[in-house]
Amino acid sequence: MKQSTKYMMSDGLAFSEKRDLKRLQKKSKEGWHLFSFLPMGYNLQKGEPKELQYSVDYRHLQDGEDQEYFELFEMAGWNHVCSEVGIHFFVAPMGTQPIYTDVESQIDKVQRLSKNVYMTAVFFVLMTVVSYFVSELTTGIVSSIFHYILLASEVFTIPCLMMVASLLYRKWVKKS
Amino acid sequence: MKSLEQLTDSVFYIMAALVQPKHGYAVMALVEKETGGEFTIGPATLYTIIKKLLNENLIFLHDESNPRRKVYALTEKGHHILVKDIERRKTMLSLAERELRGGNAE
Incomplete structure (x- = not known):
């Protein structure tokens, strides 16, 4: 039987929104269309x-x-494909006007995305700092538990900080 | 709300369209028709600006009986700000037109 679905990894929307969208466009040209997505990729x-x-x-x-929001996109030629945690994908024939037509609203868009990323980053940075001190200041089992929490937090903190850097850069590019 | 201190072109067109109550798509359609397609407002831009104008009390929800097509209209405050921005734009235009005619005789 021929395969009817496949998975495409995302490069991370905070880093490479444009590149991900271009890749989806290329896949559609080959007959593979987006129908749902996960934090790390597309189906x-x-x-x-x-x-x-x-x-x-x-x-x-x-x-x-949601009804009004999706209606506006639809009337402008953009069909809603899928949504997850406040992220919405739309598809349209080539030549349809872009969904954002001014810079100010685009800055607002990056800002809305940033808010979640910043909050997550702050959470993991705090986790890292707290677990570092607890594991340093205690001994025995408590210390080793917090040592592992520290390692786990670091794994998340580093990508979060990279995302923050990438978003700050995107905002800066849009404003200048 | 930086873009509302001085109305951007998109905000200006949307507010002007909402002097008479309209739903979102009617705003997009009116602007596109009146400008001969020269100026378009994308759905994401429109939605962002509608939310912003509601927050700032420059427009209000006039009729929500159809949840797919909520109707908005300018508030009194919105009216006032629009008129002020028309004046600002008139100043810009008259300066430019005067200079194009050769400026003031010195």
């Missing part, structure tokens, strides 16, 4: 090869906001 489904473009928006929709 693609086999279909007809098509010239399509993708866009992503970040917004936590409150109850009752």
Whole structure:
């Protein structure tokens, strides 16, 4: 039986939104279309090869906001593909006007994405600092437990800080 | 809300369109038609600005009986700010037009 779905790794939306969207576009041209996504990648489904473009928006929709939001995109030619934790993917035929047409709203968009990343980064930095001190100041089993928590926190802290750096850079590029 | 201190073109068009109550898509369509497609407002930009204008009390929810097409309209405060920005833009235009005609005789 022929494979009908496949998985494509993401380079991380905070780092390479544009590159991810271009890769999705290329995959559609080969007949593999986005249908859902996970934090680390995309699920693609086999279909007809098509010239399509993708866009992503970040917004936590409150109850009752989603209908209006998706309607606006649809009327502008952008079909909603999938959403997860405030991240929304849209697809449209080539030549459709972009979803963002001004710089100010694009800066707001990066800001909304940044807020979650900053909060996560602060959490892991605190975890790292606290577990470092607890493991240093205690002995025996408590010390070794916190030593492992420290190692685990570091694993998350470093990518978080890289994301923060990347987002600050993106904001700076948009503003200048 | 930096972009609301001085209205950007997108904010200006959206506020002008909402002098008469309209839903979001009608705003996009009106601007595109009136400018002959010269100026377009993307859905994400429109949604961002609508939320911002609501937050700043420059527009209000006029009718939400259709959740897919909520209708908004300018508030009194919005009206005032729009008129002020029209004046600012008039100054810009008259300066440019005067200079193009050869400026003031010195």
